Amino acid sequence: MKNIYKSYQDYLSEIFPYKVRKIPVNSGFTCPTRDGAKSFGGCTYCNNESFSPWYTKQNESILSQIEKGINFFSDKYGKGKYLVYFQSYTNTYSSIKEMNKIFTQAANSNDVVGLIIGTRPDCINEEILDYLKKLSEKLFIAVEFGIETIHEKTLKFVNRGHTYRDSEKAVLSADKKGIHTGAHLILNLPGETKKMMLETAVQISQLPLKTLKIHQLQIIKNTIMARQFCKNPELFIFFSPEEYSEFIAEFLEFLNPETAVERFISETPPIFRIAPDWKGIRHNDILKMIISVMKTGNKQQGRLFNR
Numbered sequence: 521m522k523n524i525y526k527s528y529q530d531y532l533s534e535i536f537p538y539k540v541r542k543i544p545v546n547s548g549f550t551c552p553t554r555d556g557a558k559s560f561g562g563c564t565y566c567n568n569e570s571f572s573p574w575y576t577k578q579n580e581s582i583l584s585q586i587e588k589g590i591n592f593f594s595d596k597y598g599k600g601k602y603l604v605y606f607q608s609y610t611n612t613y614s615s616i617k618e619m620n621k622i623f624t625q626a627a628n629s630n631d632v633v634g635l636i637i638g639t640r641p642d643c644i645n646e647e648i649l650d651y652l653k654k655l656s657e658k659l660f661i662a663v664e665f666g667i668e669t670i671h672e673k674t675l676k677f678v679n680r681g682h683t684y685r686d687s688e689k690a691v692l693s694a695d696k697k698g699i700h701t702g703a704h705l706i707l708n709l710p711g712e713t714k715k716m717m718l719e720t721a722v723q724i725s726q727l728p729l730k731t732l733k734i735h736q737l738q739i740i741k742n743t744i745m746a747r748q749f750c751k752n753p754e755l756f757i758f759f760s761p762e763e764y765s766e767f768i769a770e771f772l773e774f775l776n777p778e779t780a781v782e783r784f785i786s787e788t789p790p791i792f793r794i795a796p797d798w799k800g801i802r803h804n805d806i807l808k809m810i811i812s813v814m815k816t817g818n819k820q821q822g823r824l825f826n827r
């Protein structure tokens with residue numbers, strides 16, 4: 521029997537013959553929507569503090585962050601192999617020299633078998649991709665792009681500062697160099713209907729994405745969106761956990777069956793979150809709900825996918 525959906529674990533087991541874990545770190549770079557290159561204030565929904573682990577927040581060196589991350593995971597799960605995940609900010613928004621300094625330190629760390637580099641589609645170019653391709657001769661390299669949506673109006677509204685065309689170009693160029701690509705999407709961005717979100721599933725399925733993270737929109741404290749929400753709450757419509765699970769089941773039917781889904785929701789700590797309140801429902805609870813909806817409706821990832 522075929523799997524109901526392709527999980528991140530399925531994807532990792534195609535690459536690594538052993539268990540690997542991700543250690544999030546902070547390169548200390550910034551973003552073009554923060555430093556004034558494109559705008560100030562960042563993407564309207566973003567507060568890096570809300571998703572960065574404690575050990576990445578104290579101006580620690582990369583090596584110290586990796587060591588703390590490995591200690592944390594090995595205390596919890598025993599010794600293992602690790603993928604260093606450059607998660608916070610835009611990790612290709614610097615000179616190659618600066619990137620090389622940081623990525624090489626991570627690559628040379630004990631028990632590190634790969635790097636996952638989070639970035640924006642407008643912060644990648646042939647020179648950076650050639651550098652990453654060279655690095656990928658030594659260890660596993662994947663680049664995770666914040667695509668968020670295919671809809672230009674929404675991208676403008678949330679101050680992304682790039683277009684969907686930039687996303688397509690970035691993913692295709694990286695894939696052409698043999699670099700694994702992933703994407704991040706946010707559902708329920710202001711103004712988006714279910715039809716628009718399904719169009720995103722259809723369009724991104726044309727891209728050679730190896731992995732995908734899907735998140736529900738959350739209003740996070742100390743963001744531009746938090747101020748917009750306070751002023752115009754009617755602009756924001758949230759799914760309940762049940763509605764969300766139903767919708768994701770539908771979304772997966774249009775998604776390319778080759779793309780592994782790494783996450784279905786974001787779990788921002790309540791201390792940072794203004795809305796929605798899903799009353800403590802966690803990622804695995806939502807996953808169970810999605811699978812139940814899919815089983816009941818005989819749904820499967822990619823059933824309605826067309827290239």
Ligand code: SF4
Pocket residue numbers: 550551553554561562563566567568608609610640666
């Ligand atoms: S969403 Fe990404 S690109 Fe936008 S401000 Fe946050 S870290 Fe930077």
